[in-house]
Every structure is written in C-alpha cells, then in structure tokens.
Amino acid sequence: MSVKQEEVNFARNEQSETTMMPGKFATAMRTNLIWQFIRFVIINLKMLVVVSKSH
Amino acid sequence: MARVVILGGGVSGHTAATFAAKWLGSSHEVVVVTPNAKWNWIPSNIWVGVGQMTKEEVTFDLDPVYKKAGITYKQAKAVSLNPEGSESETQPFVTIEYTGQGKEGESEDVTYDYVINATGPKLNFGATPGLGEGSQLGEHTVSVCTADHAEHANHKFLESIEKMKAGERQKFLIGTGHGMCTCQGAAFEYIFNIEHELKKAGVRDMADIKWISNESFLGDFGMGGLHMKVGGYVVSSKIFSESLYAERGVDWMIGAHVSKVEAGSIDYELLDGSTGSESFDFAMLIPPFAGVGLKAYAKDGSDITDTVFAPNGFMKVDANYAAGAYENWKASDWPRTYQNPTYSNMFACGIAFAPPHIISKPMSSPNGTPINPTPPRTGMPSGIIGKAVAHSVCDLVTKGEGAHLHEASMAEMGAACVASAGKGLTTGTAAAMTVFPVVPDFEKYPGTGRDTDYTFGEIGLAGHWIKHILHHMFIYKAKLKPGWTLIPE
Ligand SMILES: Cc1cc2nc3c(=O)[nH]c(=O)nc-3n(C[C@H](O)[C@H](O)[C@H](O)COP(=O)(O)OP(=O)(O)OC[C@H]3O[C@@H](n4cnc5c(N)ncnc54)[C@H](O)[C@@H]3O)c2cc1C
Numbered sequence: 001m002s003v004k005q006e007e008v009n010f011a012r013n014e015q016s017e018t019t020m021m022p023g024k025f026a027t028a029m030r031t032n033l034i035w036q037f038i039r040f041v042i043i044n045l046k047m048l049v050v051v052s053k054s055h
Numbered sequence: 056m057a058r059v060v061i062l063g064g065g066v067s068g069h070t071a072a073t074f075a076a077k078w079l080g081s082s083h084e085v086v087v088v089t090p091n092a093k094w095n096w097i098p099s100n101i102w103v104g105v106g107q108m109t110k111e112e113v114t115f116d117l118d119p120v121y122k123k124a125g126i127t128y129k130q131a132k133a134v135s136l137n138p139e140g141s142e143s144e145t146q147p148f149v150t151i152e153y154t155g156q157g158k159e160g161e162s163e164d165v166t167y168d169y170v171i172n173a174t175g176p177k178l179n180f181g182a183t184p185g186l187g188e189g190s191q192l193g194e195h196t197v198s199v200c201t202a203d204h205a206e207h208a209n210h211k212f213l214e215s216i217e218k219m220k221a222g223e224r225q226k227f228l229i230g231t232g233h234g235m236c237t238c239q240g241a242a243f244e245y246i247f248n249i250e251h252e253l254k255k256a257g258v259r260d261m262a263d264i265k266w267i268s269n270e271s272f273l274g275d276f277g278m279g280g281l282h283m284k285v286g287g288y289v290v291s292s293k294i295f296s297e298s299l300y301a302e303r304g305v306d307w308m309i310g311a312h313v314s315k316v317e318a319g320s321i322d323y324e325l326l327d328g329s330t331g332s333e334s335f336d337f338a339m340l341i342p343p344f345a346g347v348g349l350k351a352y353a354k355d356g357s358d359i360t361d362t363v364f365a366p367n368g369f370m371k372v373d374a375n376y377a378a379g380a381y382e383n384w385k386a387s388d389w390p391r392t393y394q395n396p397t398y399s400n401m402f403a404c405g406i407a408f409a410p411p412h413i414i415s416k417p418m419s420s421p422n423g424t425p426i427n428p429t430p431p432r433t434g435m436p437s438g439i440i441g442k443a444v445a446h447s448v449c450d451l452v453t454k455g456e457g458a459h460l461h462e463a464s465m466a467e468m469g470a471a472c473v474a475s476a477g478k479g480l481t482t483g484t485a486a487a488m489t490v491f492p493v494v495p496d497f498e499k500y501p502g503t504g505r506d507t508d509y510t511f512g513e514i515g516l517a518g519h520w521i522k523h524i525l526h527h528m529f530i531y532k533a534k535l536k537p538g539w540t541l542i543p544e
Binding site for chain 1: 294295297298300301302304306307435439468469470471481482484487489491509511513514515516517518520521543544
C-alpha cells in the first residue's frame with residue numbers, strides 16, 4: 001500500500017506535525033487547468049475591487 | 056517655468072516622473088536624477104535568480120523612454136540637498152554626482168522648485184559582518200535585490216545543482232540577513248522557486264532547505280501577518296505559511312537575527328536570547344534596508360540632515376514620529392501627503408519616506424537585540440504614493456501654493472501582491488493575496504486590523520498566471536506604451 005504524501009509530510013519533523021496539510025485533491029486542484037481558469041477570473045475580480053478602493 | 060526634480064527612477068520615482076511629465080506638459084520641466092541606466096521590474100528578479108528569466112527580460116533602457124516623455128534625464132546619484140539654497144545660490148538645489156552619460160564623477164547643482172525623493176533603499180550589507188559590504192553582491196551569500204545580484208545568485212545556484220548531480224548533498228539557507236530586515240516576501244518567493252527548480256532538475260532529494268527570518272511567526276511578512284477568509288473561517292497567515300513550508304519540505308527558524316556570516320556558516324541570536332550557528336552550501340540572505348544617505352545643508356552651510364531625515368536615513372514626512380509605545384500606535388500615525396514638515400516643496404515616496412514606526416509587534420531578545428521586521432513598502436503602495444505625490448506637486452505648480460494635496464495613506468489603501476512559488480505555464484504556483492488596508496487599523500477592525508471582506512489569499516496556478524501577466528503589464532506601462540495610464544499601479 002502506498003503511503004499518502006501528507007503522511008510523509010507530517011512525519012518529517014516536529015515543526016510539520018502541527019500544521020494544516022493539503023490532501024491529494026486540494027493539491028491537484030492547484031494546477032487543474034479548468035479550476036484554475038475559474039480562480040483566475042475570480043482572483044482578478046477580487047484584486048480589481050481592492051485596487052479600485054485604493055486609488 | 057517650474058522645475059520638478061525627482062530623485063530615483065525606480066518603481067515609485069518612475070511613476071511620479073512619468074505622471075508629472077504628462078500632467079505638466081512642456082510648459083514646465085521634469086528632471087529625473089537616477090544612477091541607473093536601466094529600469095528594473097524588481098519582482099521578476101526572483102525568476103532571474105533561478106535562471107527562468109534573463110537580466111535583459113526584466114530591465115530596459117531609461118534614456119529613450121525619458122526622451123519620449125520629454126523628461127530631462129540625469130544619470131547621476133543625488134548626494135545632498137540644500138532646501139534653502141546657499142550663500143551663492145538663492146534657489147533650493149540638489150547636488151548630484153554623475154554615474155554615466157560620459158560625465159562619470161562630475162558634480163552638478165540642480166536647482167528645483169519642487170523635489171520628490173524616491174531614492175528607495177540602500178542595501179545595507181554592512182549591518183551584518185560578512186554579508187557582503189563592499190562587494191555589493193553578497194560575500195559568502197547571494198542576494199536577489201537587483202538584476203545583477205539575481206544573475207550572480209543563479210550562477211551559484213547552478214553550481215549547487217551540478218554538485219548535487221555529482222552526488223554531493225547541498226544545504227540551502229534562505230531568508231533575512233539581520234534582525235531588522237524587511238522584504239521577507241522576496242525571500243519567501245525565492246525559497247519556493249529554488250525548491251520548485253530543484254524538483255524540476257531531479258535533485259530535490261539531495262537538498263536540505265531551511266528558512267531563517269526575523270519574523271516572530273511564519274507569515275508575518277513585516278505586516279504583523281494577515282487574516283484571510285477561507286472556507287468560512289478567518290485564518291491567520293501563520294497557518295497558511297506553516298502549511299506551505301511543511302508541504303514543500305522546508306524547515307524554518309524564526310525570530311532570528313543573523314549576527315555574522317562566514318564562508319559556509321552564519322551565527323544567529325534568537326528572540327529567546329539563545330545563540331547558535333547554522334551551516335550552508337548556498338545562502339540567499341536579504342540585507343536590511345536604510346536610507347541612501349543623502350545629506351542636507353542650510354543656507355549657511357550647516358548640516359541639517361537630522362532635521363530632514365530620520366536616523367535610519369529615510370526622509371521625514373507628515374507622519375506621527377512621536378507615537379511612542381506599541382500600545383499607542385494608530386493607523387493615523389501613517390503619512391497622508393508625504394510632504395516634508397520643514398520644507399513644503401520637498402516630498403518623499405516609496406521606500407524613501409520614513410515610516411512612523413514598524414507594523415509588526417516590536418520584539419527584542421533578552422540581550423536587547425531588536426528582532427522584528429521593518430515595514431515593507433511593496434510595489435503597489437510605492438506606485439500609488441508616487442502618483443499621489445506627483446499629483447500634489449503638479450497642482451502646486453499649476454494652481455499655486457494653496458492647492459489641495461492628494462492623499463494616499465497606507466492605513467487606508469489596500470495592496471494586491473502575488474508571491475511566486477515556482478514558475479511554469481502549467482506547473483507553476485503563486486500565492487495571490489490582497490490586504491486591506493496595508494497598515495492594520497485596530498480602531499476600525501479590533502481583532503484582525505483589516506477588513507476580512509477584502510483580505511484574502513490562495514495558492515495555485517492562477518496566481519502564477521497573474522504574476523506573469525503583471526510582469527509584462529508593468530514593463531509595458533513603464534515603457535509608456537499606448538494606453539499606459541489605464542494600467543493601475
Ligand atoms: C527581490 C525583490 C522582489 C520583490 N517582489 C515584489 C513583489 O512581488 N511585489 C511587490 O509589490 N513588491 C515587490 N518588491 C518590492 C518592490 O520592489 C519595492 O516596493 C519597490 O521597488 C519600491 O519602489 P521605490 O521606488 O521606493 O524603490 P526602488 O524601486 O528601489 O527605486 C529606487 C531608485 O532610486 C535610485 N537611487 C538610489 N540612490 C539614489 C541617489 N542617491 N540618487 C538618486 N537616485 C538614487 C535607485 O537606483 C533606484 O532606481 C520586491 C523587492 C525585491 C528586492
């Protein structure tokens with residue numbers, strides 16, 4: 001049975017033990033082209049709001 | 056005809072100069088004094104430092120741009136200011152020393168009606184023995200603060216990769232080189248770009264990577280951290296940062312003042328007063344920032360540097376420098392107009408203005424060594440402040456001395472920041488963040504200091520695409536290509 005990546009990460013040392021670790025799904029979504037295209041649009045809109053509030 | 060002199064052609068000064076030239080037209084003169092022949096989009100130096108961009112891709116020649124804009128360009132560094140003139144000169148003037156244009160080493164007094172100081176930081180390598188004072192590149196360590204530094208860093212990085220390929224383990228130490236550093240964000244980007252490139256080169260398992268910084272917690276970034284709304288929770292940046300470091304197998308040491316650098320090792324002191332040393336094969340440590348060391352003289356020639364500049368060398372502006380202890384700090388301590396309180400025709404913008412105090416909670420070790428980040432002035436605030444100051448100066452020139460000054464307080468503006476965590480069209484990631492406001496306002500938001508509706512962050516490929524687009528967009532804007540004014544700072 002293959003060990004999950006988060007098991008390896010948590011086991012590295014004491015510092016890692018108490019952190020929040022992304023699982024396989026969250027990690028995969030970070031570079032999923034369709035999901036990231038949607039996030040691209042949303043992040044740009046959010047940034048535009050902050051930029052317009054700051055000028 | 057009025058003359059507006061801008062000292063420094065970086066992010067803030069270039070913004071101020073180009074808008075001033077556009078708004079004032081040819082009836083007034085805009086002069087830029089800056090020692091560099093090229094403009095540098097500094098955020099992309101990170102990618103030069105890992106060989107993913109060349110120096111040429113992140114810089115361009117200033118001369119043709121200033122010619123096109125009708126700006127008088129003096130490739131020189133400012134040395135001193137005479138805000139009252141001198142016994143032989145009735146007008147205020149700045150003394151400059153040429154670094155190019157065939158006049159290297161020559162001095163000149165440039166008179167002005169208004170002066171904008173946008174000289175940015177002096178990279179104060181001298182603050183930590185062995186960090187690289189004199190070499191201006193880093194002595195035993197490397198830096199990514201300028202395009203040249205980043206190119207040098209990449210050479211060293213490639214050497215390390217070759218060693219790993221030959222079977223030699225390498226230890227990478229990346230972070231801040233002194234207890235009073237700022238710019239943790241740049242080091243954060245560099246450490247994750249290094250990690251990403253090592254993976255791509257197939258040698259990640261031969262590398263130990265460690266972060267060292269003066270932050271009291273991971274994710275402070277000199278802003279006291281930030282709280283972001285994610286999945287219905289409002290969460291501290293500490294949680295996100297620790298998560299990312301742990302996920303990418305990067306160890307961390309925080310609350311650290313690097314007291315000495317030698318070949319292959321650094322000495323440090325921690326917030327609990329303990330000391331130690333850490334070895335490295337490759338280290339990128341950001342130097343602390345100071346003002347560039349301009350002097351100021353009164354009409355009779357007496358030294359008034361202390362009146363015009365704060366002890367750290369940054370120019371005094373309309374900030375509250377007497378706020379006292381941390382408990383008394385308020386958002387309203389932060390400057391709004393960036394006008395010098397003594398000389399009303401003098402302004403400072405970007406990193407060159409003296410902040411009223413730090414943003415993070417002040418900390419020191421039991422031995423009295425201050426170990427806390429100093430306040431960052433990132434690209435967006437530097438650009439916005441540069442534009443606001445240019446607007447004020449143009450109004451003073453065209454409408455007279457009673458003109459209303461434009462305001463741009465860092466306690467009332469937000470910032471968007473994208474921190475690269477690895478480059479690649481389909482494999483890259485970056486943390487895209489916004490904060491509002493940059494300087495927390497605990498009177499308005501007693502818990503987090505910021506509006507959590509406008510403060511967010513997430514990591515992913517989308518952030519990388521945005522970072523890449525921003526690279527091209529800001530270089531396009533700085534070159535004054537058609538429609539440049541439509542691109543926000
Ligand atoms: C590696 C790195 C990565 C970064 N990444 C980001 C990022 O991703 N996002 C972000 O928002 N910010 C980032 N920053 C911060 C950003 O670069 C700064 O906020 C910005 O450059 C500040 O603008 P400035 O005009 O005040 O200073 P600078 O851009 O440094 O410009 C100062 C100018 O003054 C000139 N000068 C110096 N001395 C003199 C003198 N005596 N007389 C005349 N001119 C002088 C200098 O040559 C320079 O041209 C990064 C910084 C670094 C170092």
